[in-house]
Amino acid sequence: MTTSRDMVAGLRGLRETAPASLAERVMEVTGLTDTYAQVETPIWPLLVAWGPAGISAIERIDDPGAFEETYFARTGRRVHRVERAPAAVARTVERTMAGEKVRDLAVDLSGLNDFQRLVLAKTLEIPYGEVRPYAWVAQEIGHPRAQRAVGTALANNPIPFVIPCHRVVRSDGHIGNYGAGGPFAKRAVLAWEGVDPDELERLANKGVRYIGSDTTNIFCFPTCRNARRITESHRVRFRTGDDAEAAGYRPCKVCRPTGAAAAA
Ligand SMILES: [Zn+2]
Structure with missing residues (x-):
């Protein structure tokens, strides 16, 4: 045969x-x-x-x-x-x-090493319309000091849009660069998904990295679906994860901001 x-x-x-x-x-x-x-x-x-x-x-x-x-x-x-x-x-x-989950997504990552594949697999987990920092990806794949290598792996993502490298932003909250057409393209595709790029930049300029709720005492990355549900009068802004934890807030289990806070 x-x-x-x-x-x-x-x-x-x-x-x-x-x-x-x-x-x-x-x-x-x-x-x-x-x-x-x-x-x-x-x-x-x-x-x-x-x-x-x-x-x-x-x-x-x-x-x-x-x-x-x-x-x-x-x-x-x-x-x-x-x-x-x-x-x-x-x-x-x-x-x-369009933000649909494709369960049996078939991609061919030939020519990439294990680290690059790990980074891209983790990036696939970031929900549509949300962003996470490079430090978060590095922490989640067990290489907290490899932020720069994460950035390089994402800049060389061979399958952008389907593997959403545009959803990974700088660890200081700024949108940052983008291999698939530069910052302009990154802003455009984020806006398409309902993320407000100007709001991300505003928060980054103010040094706000996390949003907490004073009713649940949980803190999140700003675009986490749990953070977006918090009404304005209950939103508490934090510059670091340590500040949030010192104020008695726990990290959200959905967006898991602690690791990134520790690594940043
Ligand atoms: Zn969250």
């Missing part, structure tokens, strides 16, 4: 000896090649690539030459542009950008 792995190995062999165009055509016909297409989204058109394991790259900027080169450099596989993405791929992008 020929397994698909044997088939891929066989086709790789073929590629080495046959003219490239023939090998590529065989790959396409057998569905083993990686392909990409433009996918429309409510914010902007994206280039989306997919392979046998799932979505393998997304890029906002319409620069197909660089897209293909970057793809090859990371995965060691060629990617070919096609007219249209399969309905399942387009639908996955659409659903994640």
Whole structure:
């Protein structure tokens, strides 16, 4: 019996000896090649690539030459542009950008190391319309001092929007940089999700990192769903997690602000 792995190995062999165009055509016909297409989204058109394991790259900027080169450099596989993405791929992008939970999200993180995968898996847990600091991601994956490496891993996220690296902000609360098109794009996609980027910057400028409720005595990151429910007259603002705990407040179990407070 020929397994698909044997088939891929066989086709790789073929590629080495046959003219490239023939090998590529065989790959396409057998569905083993990686392909990409433009996918429309409510914010902007994206280039989306997919392979046998799932979505393998997304890029906002319409620069197909660089897209293909970057793809090859990371995965060691060629990617070919096609007219249209399969309905399942387009639908996955659409659903994640609309904030739906996609249970069986299939992504291909070829070429990334374990640390990068850990960072991206943790980032997938940040709810739609909320943000967390780099320090939080570092703490949650058990590398509290690796904030800078977390930032680098997120800047090189090959599947932005679907893996929401835009939901990770600077540890001082400022929105910060963004690999998939700079701060402007990051603000735009956060605003699309209902986060007010100006409000985030205002809080950061005032040094407010956490919001507590004087009825529950629980404190949160400002965008946590529990923090947003607190009415104005019951909101208490804290600059550090230590300040909050010294005032008798406990960290929220949903957004878990303590670790970030300790690491910052
Ligand atoms: Zn919370």
